[in-house]
Amino acid sequence: MSFLIVSSQRDPKAWIEAIKDQNPEIDLEVYPEVRDPEKVEFALSWKHPHGIYKNYPNLKVIASMGAGIDHIIEDPDIPEHVKITRVIDEQLTKDMSVFVLSLILEHLRNLSFHYSSKEWKPVKYLRPTEVQVGIMGMGVLGVGVAEKLIQNKFNVTGWSRTQKEILGVTTYHGDEQLQDFLEASQILVCLLPLTSETENILNKRLFEKLPKNAYVINVARGPHLVEEDLLEMIERGHLSGAALDVFRTEPLPKDHPFWNNQKIKITPHVASVTYPATVAPQILENYRRMQEGKELKNVVDREKEY
Numbered sequence: 001m002s003f004l005i006v007s008s009q010r011d012p013k014a015w016i017e018a019i020k021d022q023n024p025e026i027d028l029e030v031y032p033e034v035r036d037p038e039k040v041e042f043a044l045s046w047k048h049p050h051g052i053y054k055n056y057p058n059l060k061v062i063a064s065m066g067a068g069i070d071h072i073i074e075d076p077d078i079p080e081h082v083k084i085t086r087v088i089d090e091q092l093t094k095d096m097s098v099f100v101l102s103l104i105l106e107h108l109r110n111l112s113f114h115y116s117s118k119e120w121k122p123v124k125y126l127r128p129t130e131v132q133v134g135i136m137g138m139g140v141l142g143v144g145v146a147e148k149l150i151q152n153k154f155n156v157t158g159w160s161r162t163q164k165e166i167l168g169v170t171t172y173h174g175d176e177q178l179q180d181f182l183e184a185s186q187i188l189v190c191l192l193p194l195t196s197e198t199e200n201i202l203n204k205r206l207f208e209k210l211p212k213n214a215y216v217i218n219v220a221r222g223p224h225l226v227e228e229d230l231l232e233m234i235e236r237g238h239l240s241g242a243a244l245d246v247f248r249t250e251p252l253p254k255d256h257p258f259w260n261n262q263k264i265k266i267t268p269h270v271a272s273v274t275y276p277a278t279v280a281p282q283i284l285e286n287y288r289r290m291q292e293g294k295e296l297k298n299v300v301d302r303e304k305e306y
Helices: 013-022 090-108 113-117 140-151 174-183 204-209 227-235 276-292
Strands: 002-006 028-030 040-045 061-064 083-085 132-136 155-160 170-173 187-190 214-218 239-244 264-266
Touching: 002 013, 013 028, 013 276, 040 276, 061 276, 090 140, 090 187, 090 214, 090 239, 132 140, 140 155, 155 174, 170 174, 174 204, 204 227, 227 239
Parallel strands: 002 028, 002 040, 040 061, 061 083, 132 155, 132 187, 155 170, 187 214, 214 239, 239 264
Antiparallel strands: none
16 A cells, blocks of 8 residues: 655655655655556645546545645546545635735735835725625635634625525525625635636626625636636726736746736735645545545545535
């Protein structure tokens, strides 16, 4: 039985060290140098080359290195019997919450306006109590962000596919309540999982339902956003701007029009970064559970795609 690390787009060194530090005796393989594919039963994965997992006939579990799992389930060749797990980490939630709060405060207080405009011109600002923030996606990260915003006196609403009750948050759910949620969202934060239903959800039809001068923050996944629609709605003056941490193509190409739009703030997918040393224990716990035939933690529902 062996433990496989697949990280073709990131240096896997930190993960190797973290796993070995927690379990020095583990039989560890690192893709693509795999001695015996038949021994592989557990894979720790990030943006693997599609189709490779067909080569491991005894594979039982694929664990994502992060909270996102779209990079795994978008591979049509993942065997149906293989379980997929994701990371749920308190530090990831804290980091995301602080990041979103920072983006909102930067927007409300116009912190970069004067530098970018080169004008000594005071601009009116809004206070947290005067702003309604709507969060799309009320999973672990969405709830964490909501709690942080409430602590800082923001008015918070949340929207999800199914009904949820969250202390201090006015919640909406389903397509029938989406418009009411959007009409009240002066700042819209996307924290949805990326699924076949949520891809392209941030589009012109949705933006038109937001109040005039609404601000959009996407810290979920790049394919949630129809980029041309965002640019059009900013140009038309319906949206006041956007803060984007994720993109369809990463790194964002140097000739992309987002770079030249002063109303769009860009960060390089850094809202919440997984640290192998802190996450390795939960990965290895699931590895032990698999060995012992026990129920795994943080298993993805492949029908729901999250």
